[in-house]
C-alpha cells in the first residue's frame with residue numbers, strides 16, 4: 001500500500017506514532033524515506049551470517065514488519081540460532097506475524113510485543129537496532145547499549161543504523177536538503193515532506209556520529225565503525 005498519510009494538508013500534525021495507519025503502509029514509507037534501506041537490510045543478513053554462533057540468539061530490536069529478522073534468517077538456514085524480534089507497536093507486530101506465517105518454510109521466530117528496554121539480552125551473537133534507537137529517549141540510550149554489550153557473546157556483533165545529525169551546519173543543511181530531494185524524487189510532495197518532518201520533530205531525536213561512537217565506547221565496545229552512509233543515514237557495526 002502506498003504511503004499517503006501526509007498527502008493532504010492537516011489542520012494539526014500529530015506526533016508520529018507507529019500505529020495501524022503507519023504499519024499498513026510501512027514497507028512503502030521506509031523504502032521511499034530512508035536512503036539505502038534495502039542495502040542496509042540485505043547487509044544486516046550478511047553481517048549476521050558472519051557473526052552468528054550456533055546455540056545463541058539473534059535479536060532484532062524495533063523489528064517493525066521483520067525485515068531485518070527475515071534477512072538474517074535467510075542467511076542462516078539450518079543454523080542452531082534462535083531469532084527474537086521485538087517491537088512495542090502491536091500494529092507492527094501483528095503484521096510482522098502475518099508476514100512471517102505467510103512464508104513457505106517460515107523460520108522459527110519468537111515475537112515479543114514489548115518495550116525493547118524490558119527485554120533481557122542474553123547469549124546473543126547478533127543484535128540489530130535498525131532505525132530504532134533514535135526513538136528511545138536520549139537519557140535511556142546508554143542503558144540500552146550497555147545491556148546489549150553485556151548480553152553479547154565475545155565475537156558477537158551489533159548492527160546500529162540511525163538517522164544522524166551533523167555539528168557542522170553546512171553538512172547538516174546539505175544532507176537534510178539531499179534527503180528531502182531523495183524523498184521528492186521518490187514521489188513525495190513538498191507538503192508531505194514538511195508535514196512528516198513536523199510529526200517526527202520531537203519523536204525521532206538524531207545524534208551525531210561522534211555521539212554514537214562515544215556511547216558505544218561507554219557501553220564497552222572497542223571495535224566498531226561505520227560500514228554504510230548515505231546523506232544523513234548511517235549504519236555502524238560493533239564487535240564485542
Ligand SMILES: C[S@@+](CC[C@H](N)C(=O)[O-])C[C@H]1O[C@@H](n2cnc3c(N)ncnc32)[C@H](O)[C@@H]1O
Nearest residue numbers: 018062064067087088089115116130131132135
Ligand atoms: C523505523 S522502525 C524500524 C524499522 C525496522 N528495524 C526495519 O529495519 O524495517 C522503528 C520501530 O521501532 C519500534 N520501537 C520504537 N521504540 C521502541 C521501543 N522502545 N521498544 C520496542 N520497539 C520500539 C517502532 O514501533 C517501530 O516499529
